[in-house]
Amino acid sequence: MKKLMTGNEAIARGVYEAGCTVAAAYPGTPSTEILENVAKYEGIYSEWSPNEKVALEVASGASIAGARSLAAMKHVGLNVAADPFFTMAYEGVNGGFVIVTADDPGTHSSQNEQDNRYYAPHAKVILIEPADSQECKDFVKNAFELSEKYDSPVLLRVTTRICHSKGLVELGEREEVGVKEYKKDTKKYAMTPANAKVRHIIVEEKLNKLREYTNSCPLNRIEWGDKKIGIITSGISYQHSKEVFGENASYLKLGLTYPLPNEMILKFAQTVDEVYIVEENDPYLESYIKSLGIDCKGKELIPICGELNPGIIKNAFFPEEKAEAYEAEIKVPSRPPVLCAGCPHRGLFYALSKYKDIVVSGDIGCYTLGLMPPLSVTDSVICMGASISAGIGFEKAFMQGGTKKKVFSCIGDSTFFHSGITGLIDAVYNKSKISIVIMDNRITAMTGHQENPGTGKTLRGEETTIIDIEKIVVAVGIKQENIRTVDPYNLEETQRAVKEAYEAQEPFVIITKRPCALIKKVQKARTGIYCVFDDEKCKKCKACLKIGCPAISFKGGQITIDGDMCNGCGICQQVCKFNAITKVGE
């Protein structure tokens, strides 16, 4: 049976068919749907871990214990999980161990464009790159087999266009491999310096065997066409190349990309007239192939930055054939992402926007949008959890330089559990005077509403203990008098807490607690509640436009509120000094 599946759905199917029994992940675009789909299959324990390091460690332990295990994450997630990742290369596996890294060329939904293929040679693990949904499923199964055969974790690298593109997939049956027996073996699984010395030698021996094997590995294949042009490529770049050149080129299509197949590459290069490397982002293949002494072209033609597509390849190779395109003769307004109508983050950002001598250290999530106009509150965004720790750095530097600015750190609930807690500990331990806002919208929102340790539900929908953010804050040592829990729909309460935080001389925490407006239950409960606008009372001061709500517009000299979009959060009503806005339906 063939089914139309995204790459992520196909990876999940492969995980199921391979008999995997333990899977863990932290949500992150474009990887999120892998675990969401794995969780739908019977026979696999699957969890949302608090962060990627935890996910990779859960899967590591499960592999050592004998289960075929999976950890999935977005590219920057592997940075968080890099520590166990590197050492697991030394420890090897018992049950097969596959780590998925979902890279994001074009930064559709990420803070950088890192090319995670480099992690494979750096950590000395096997690297596999599927090029479509069918290969996603098949290669996952190959990955588990290779992992067990070579006693090594396998890194399966996909990209946004692989993850989120649908293609036809032939489904198979699940292989019931069970869980292998666990035998205590501290020389292999307890990585002390003495053991590591020995294991490093074993890793190098394994790699040498893999260097032999990769030349005959069916994941690497040559497709002969016209031999004037020889293209060496992998992943989605293969599809783009094939579309452009069709039969007018020969291809060395690489699926096992670490270690790379020297003999195969040399043979291919000798048979074709000219060698071109077509790859997205960094010259990972090119650098290696050039090191073999092969004369080839790559990054002279194909850009390092941004997402690749057939058009870019076409223009690089055949600039004279540039297709004529239509050009709109009108000025198209920009459409940046915005905080939704009714977003609970709006009240807090509005309150912060009134202070001009503050710095706001932001974080990763919907609330990153606090940096967008008209709120324009946020100063910096680095990575998951950095809001608090970087905020401490801001504050210490301002202190050293004599700058009088108050520092606020804004972090979401899921991000706080991910890696904000350690920053909070630092703030208390090192007597920082920052004010921290934990924007608790009761869900992991940006990636599409995943459960997290604060929601009381697991990935599989089971009830569980709700981790109480306020209790963590108290336990870490923030004084009770320096904690405020507020409803961000209540602007007065929120503004009061922000004022106290602004004046505080000790670490101060505000928890804004209000579920995301897009949660289905919330939407249902608020159906029929919306704000209406009275033009007679309106003085055209436009204060309501300063909250950046997409439901409020100023058309033809008049304010209007889109009642369909509005959920009656009432922030605009509280901002209006002339009582021109009223709420109905409550």
Added chain:
Amino acid sequence: MTKALLLVGVGGQGTILASKILSEGLVKLGYDVKMSEIHGMAQRGGSVTTQIKFGKKVYSPVIGVAEADAIVAFEKVEAARYLYQLKKGGTLVINDHEIYPLPVLTGQEEYPGDINENLQKQVEKVKVLNANKIAEGLGNTKAQNIVLLGTVIKALGLEELDWIAVLKEYIPPKFYELNIKALEAGMSL
């Protein structure tokens, strides 16, 4: 020959659901199909696109400059934004519906007033309809995406398939009636 179809709109308009139904139908018609969507940050009221390619064998899921055989714009200004991806001689379907982006709402940028006329001047094959009004008339403006789906099916000449059966795989039974009507309305235009 591979055909490329681009659906463009604003987060929350249901472009992805329409694309899924269309792709599934194309598979049933015996085509190799690739559908690509981008979501994440852009979902939050931003500009969204899904790309569908179908034919005997499809390689790249991505549509580049001047490569789309047809563009369906769920929102008017998005038609202008992605016009550069339309192949010369390709078909442009425009939903005559405006969703103001935030910079327009707050008065920093202007929403152009003459989009349809302007695009019609340049592009030969343009079809303008107000799917939101049609869907509203059928009982719920949210079914505008299915109206547009019907329009695309007709524009691509794919009416021979039992699209209602495909539609039913993706929609809860309580919305069957509305969406079947929406599909038929779109296909009859």
